[in-house]
Amino acid sequence: MVSCSTRVSNKLGAGIPQVARVSVFAGLCLWLVESALFTTLLFTFRNIIGYTFSNSKEVVDYVAELSPLLCLSFILDSFTAVLNGVARGSGWQHIGALNNVVAYYLVGAPVGIYLAFSRELNGKGLWCGVVVGSAVQAIILTIVTASINWKEQAEKARKRIVSAENGLA
Template sequence: MAGLCLWIVESTFFSTLLFTCRNIVGYAFSNSKEVVDYVADISYLLCLSFILDGFTAVLNGVARGCGWQHIGALISVVAYYLVGAPVGVYLAFSLEWNGKGLWCGVMVGSAVQATILAFVTASINWKEQAEKARKRIVSTENGLA
């Protein structure tokens, strides 16, 4: 819950900051008006990325904390390589959305990853996880680890 609360504060703050400064941020990359305008144009996608990436980071942390790194890795592969990349390629090249299409593919991958991880996290038996953690602490204190 602490991670989710921090995610909400962080994503709200930085998304608001980026969207508010969308016409300025592009100057960090280039002095070209075309680049600055393009960054301003895709700023809403970047804001959504902050939100989705923060959420998936928290949920991936939960999976790692439970010792389920393999599940998190598998979900990442499925979400980004089997779903997000094909969607991005289709949007970028078939629909000619170019960079926006590729970014949308990444966003779709993040959304799929977040959705699957949310289901995994919701299905965790927290009492069982707490008991496993307690046993690890006791075995470490007794020098058994």
């Protein structure tokens, strides 16, 4: 999923914005297949997976109870991995960093703390905060990715390459 970053940056630097855009769609298709496969497996075996952590029935049951949240978290994290790769590959590392701060520290963490301690949901509440943070991150990155002007980004990448080459000469 993160390899999308390298592919996008290489194609933008080569001045081929159409292929960079197709690379994003390829990454999203891989995300869809991977997420469907692994969340199906996780959800199907949710009553068994807990035994990898403990033989305690209480732990196994709690893992099974958290599995839907874990599945949702897996889907969102994989999706944001692709879109973070697009942001990095487009030279927008600052957007990815700012997005992490907003999504997880300003939104996800307060929601998780509130649900865990004020609503007494404990671990489930904390995990809900992670899911909310991932959802916020996914929404922001979707908006950013959808608004990319690929030709403009390719031109900017070429200018950075030329200026770097001139600086080395």
